[in-house]
Amino acid sequence: MSSPTISVVIPVHNGEKWVRECVESLLRQSLPAIEIIVVDDGSTDGTTRVVGELPVRLIELGMNAGRARARNTGLEAASGELIVFAEDDGWYPDHYLERLISPFEDAGVAGSIGPYRVLRPDTWVARCRDAERAIHFARYSPFTAWAYRTAAIRQLGGFDERLEMGEDVDLGRRVARLCGRIVHVPDALWYHREPADLRRFLRRRFRAGAGSLVYRLRPGNALVPRRALAAGFVFPAVGVITAFSAGQIAWLPVATALLLPVLPPLLRARFVSSAPLAGVGIGYAVAWTWLELAGWAAAFAGSAWALATGPARVHQHLRGR
Numbered sequence: 001m002s003s004p005t006i007s008v009v010i011p012v013h014n015g016e017k018w019v020r021e022c023v024e025s026l027l028r029q030s031l032p033a034i035e036i037i038v039v040d041d042g043s044t045d046g047t048t049r050v051v052g053e054l055p056v057r058l059i060e061l062g063m064n065a066g067r068a069r070a071r072n073t074g075l076e077a078a079s080g081e082l083i084v085f086a087e088d089d090g091w092y093p094d095h096y097l098e099r100l101i102s103p104f105e106d107a108g109v110a111g112s113i114g115p116y117r118v119l120r121p122d123t124w125v126a127r128c129r130d131a132e133r134a135i136h137f138a139r140y141s142p143f144t145a146w147a148y149r150t151a152a153i154r155q156l157g158g159f160d161e162r163l164e165m166g167e168d169v170d171l172g173r174r175v176a177r178l179c180g181r182i183v184h185v186p187d188a189l190w191y192h193r194e195p196a197d198l199r200r201f202l203r204r205r206f207r208a209g210a211g212s213l214v215y216r217l218r219p220g221n222a223l224v225p226r227r228a229l230a231a232g233f234v235f236p237a238v239g240v241i242t243a244f245s246a247g248q249i250a251w252l253p254v255a256t257a258l259l260l261p262v263l264p265p266l267l268r269a270r271f272v273s274s275a276p277l278a279g280v281g282i283g284y285a286v287a288w289t290w291l292e293l294a295g296w297a298a299a300f301a302g303s304a305w306a307l308a309t310g311p312a313r314v315h316q317h318l319r320g321r
Contacts, residue, residue, distance in 0.1 A: 114188025165211025
């Protein structure tokens with residue numbers, strides 16, 4: 001049976017430094033796409049010059065309209081039976097497309113997704129994130145996808161352009177509900193650039209918190225994630241219980257300060273204990289729990305800012321990077 005044809009869509013905004021590496025990795029695939037469509041989302045650097053030197057189709061939006069609009073533009077232009085959405089700051093091994101689309105031989109499969117690791121994790125923050133990705137995908141249950149049947153997502157209207165973050169999750173859940181299964185393909189591994197230092201990490205989490213709030217304000221979504229609710233209860237509760245057990249409420253600040261360093265790995269004990277099974281050092285898994293706590297705080301601040309700012313202004317602010 002012949003393989004279905006594949007279109008690859010890459011939205012990009014100010015990706016001059018890395019888009020060439022991404023595209024060239026996709027041009028080397030063992031199962032080539034019939035087309036690679038790069039949608040320039042209003043870049044102000046040399047992105048269009050770099051992409052213009054490559055054998056791909058370039059579509060320029062002429063304005064920074066957001067990732068959802070850029071992806072939908074690529075979806076409208078795609079001619080392949082399957083469509084794969086790629087990240088402009090990603091790198092894709094030679095067999096990525098071949099492995100990613102393998103589940104589509106089953107007519108009941110509507111989407112597929114592969115795991116990703118951090119591209120060149122050469123800092124402590126990046127190595128902690130790489131460890132988290134390895135553990136996360138070792139027990140991953142998919143709720144969104146990178147590859148879809150083109151006709152199916154066209155019928156669903158593509159990505160929700162009111163969202164700048166969570167638009168992929170939104171589409172994936174609609175596809176799984178209305179079109180068929182989404183399959184995780186463990187060997188369809190790819191690599192993604194991640195923040196290399198704490199400042200960039202917290203900035204990304206702040207933006208993610210802001211974008212997440214806009215997504216969660218939609219009907220049917222919980223406003224506050226269950227994990228955040230649990231953390232918000234457990235941290236004060238442990239401090240209060242410890243203080244009362246000591247017989248003096250005045251111990252509360254001291255007890256909380258003493259417990260805070262060990263609470264993140266305790267709250268994520270299952271995550272930390274999974275590290276050896278994922279081939280990850282426990283030290284990096286423990287370190288990630290502290291980074292994750294800082295990330296939750298930054299995301300909460302981003303959500304609070306978004307709540308005060310309003311969805312329309314948040315969407316405009318989050319466009320690009």
